[in-house]
Amino acid sequence: AQTVTQSQPEMSVQEAETVTLSCTYDTSENNYYLFWYKQPPSRQMILVIRQEAYKQQNATENRFSVNFQKAAKSFSLKISDSQLGDTAMYFCAFMKGRGAQKLVFGQGTRLTINP
């Protein structure tokens, strides 16, 4: 079974700084998908970024980028120029292949951006 581990329960940075959230996963699959979801205090789950395992290029969405290291099974999220609105829980998630319909989530990292 696949597992996802987020080793940082909480993080705190100053506004405008860059922060990196860690995520590792365990799988024997070769083709899979990885996601980062943001959950602000409103508790809405918002898709931030996704990565396809067979693509070597790291995904980027505006201030959000990932460092995908397939051999190391690592999928970290970098937030540049952090803003107060980035304060949220962040969840890393794994999906096995195209036919799978289950997201396996990590435990989450609570990120606080301080003014």
Place this chain on the structure above:
Amino acid sequence: EAQVTQNPRYLITVTGKKLTVTCSQNMNHEYMSWYRQDPGLGLRQIYYSMNVEVTDKGDVPEGYKVSRKEKRNFPLILESPSPNQTSLYFCASSFAGFDGYTFGSGTRLTVV
């Protein structure tokens, strides 16, 4: 606006009293899922559906039922709720699964 709508947002009930949490999506998505979120455990899948009348168990299906009679609706049914089902529940839908899921705004359920 493309969205997944869950109701109710908050629910307090007593042990054993049957309840239904509704979920509806307006994006014509094939795939729908239910998750529960508990502190320190992240989100865990309860049930999923790949099409009308096609449902299957996720990781924590005990005590729950679902149905998919129409493409847009995917209700979660607790026939006899117990306190260990106190949790935050999310419905989610997707066009193809691997493209990412759109989540509803969650239902906070408390069973006393």
